[in-house]
Amino acid sequence: MSLCDKQIFKSVYLEYSEPLQRFMQSKGMDKDSSLDVVQESFVRLWNNCSKVLKEKAKPYLYTTASNLFIDLHRKTKTALKYREQSSFSGIEKEDPQYKVEMAEFKSRVEAAIDSIPSGAKVVFMMSRFEDKSYKEMAEILNISVKAIEKRMSIALKHIASKKLR
């Protein structure tokens, strides 16, 4: 199955576009810059479609995106959004007081995540927001599972030191 077949390429795009954007944001890029890097990574994959096997597309994309990040080295704040399926039962979402409190809470969560040192932050966000296992993260980041465990502990220590409620 060749990546030069547009339908196959599209399936790869749909599978990895969003996780790759989250990966770039966890490194510290904003939403727009993350999309730029992701699109450029896919363009490079498309231009090399005859040389990259479909099963190698994922590591190719993550490596390309990481290298582009190093080149650009832009760092901005974490941006989260409310999950649509999330809710607090019994609370009126349109209540102005509720909206203010939730906005403040969101800021505290974003600030708590931004306080985590960069390497640990990537691991925390991949685990928390993408449900990646330690083994999966080790493969993507090309480091040992032990290194992942250490970084996760660093991240959790920082979260533990913040009062989010």
Place this chain on the structure above:
Amino acid sequence: MAIDNDILLSKWYNQDISTEELAVLKEMYDLDELRTSLELMNQYEIDVVPADVGWSGFEKLIDVQKNEDVQNINDPVVDDNQKAWRKSWVKPLLWSLLIAILGIAAYFYFTSPLTLIENKGQEEYLYAFSEGSESVITPGSSIAYDKEDFDNNRVVELSGEALFNVEKGDSFKVKTNAGQITVLGTSFDVWQISDHTLRVECYEGRVSVSDNGGQEVILDAGESVYLRDQSFSAKEKIKHLTPDWKRERKQYVGITVKDLIADVSRFYDYRLILEDIDMSDLFTGVIPINDIDKTSEYLATTLGWRYEKKNKTYIFYRQ
């Protein structure tokens, strides 16, 4: 089996913790509070552009690229007289270039270029090696090492300052222009203040610090040493278990003002310049490094200078 406190939180998070380890962790953290904080985070997700929207944008990008390729094909054709003239020198030139390229490629293949990790940002950067060791690289500093051969030969070249947490195993060496450090598995900070001044602090285990002539000093946990111009200071005891920069301060002892300004500059995205100040004057003291204005104010007050700020440059003068 000994409990590794460094990864207890991660084991708890991964639901892979023993009863004994959990008891230790409960003494250290309020796990209910942490669990609640993490559950509250579940309300959120990272804001990304949906894949189907991104795909439309991507298709436009590759269509634009295809149109540019077609445009190149449609460029004017060169006439035959010009082609003949080019042929006489193009071939030899292309052969020369090919030989040069192959030569350069062979050079890099056989000399195995190093992987360079530079921290160009304003915050510390945590870098993990494949065998489990880690380095926390301070702003403006960099490390370089042979990634392909690292499992067999753990050698890292350092410019600036970094904290190292080394996995036990064969020797791990950190090389700087001022000297080198060899360890077997420990935690230590290496600070190359200038090309001829090095400071090493050992927090765990044992390290060997050597100058370029082979002279050596061994540091145990809780000890530090300076190596200046290939000459060691007396060892000093340290009470802290983390480097100064983690506590947003830097302590300097008998360092020239020139080296002081060069080292402090690494932490900021500003230029620091000395005008009409004797660069060989010596400084001893503790400087705050979390705020460029605080740092400048402190330097000016302590050293009897004045300074002014112009755009992204701080200029220091004698009073």
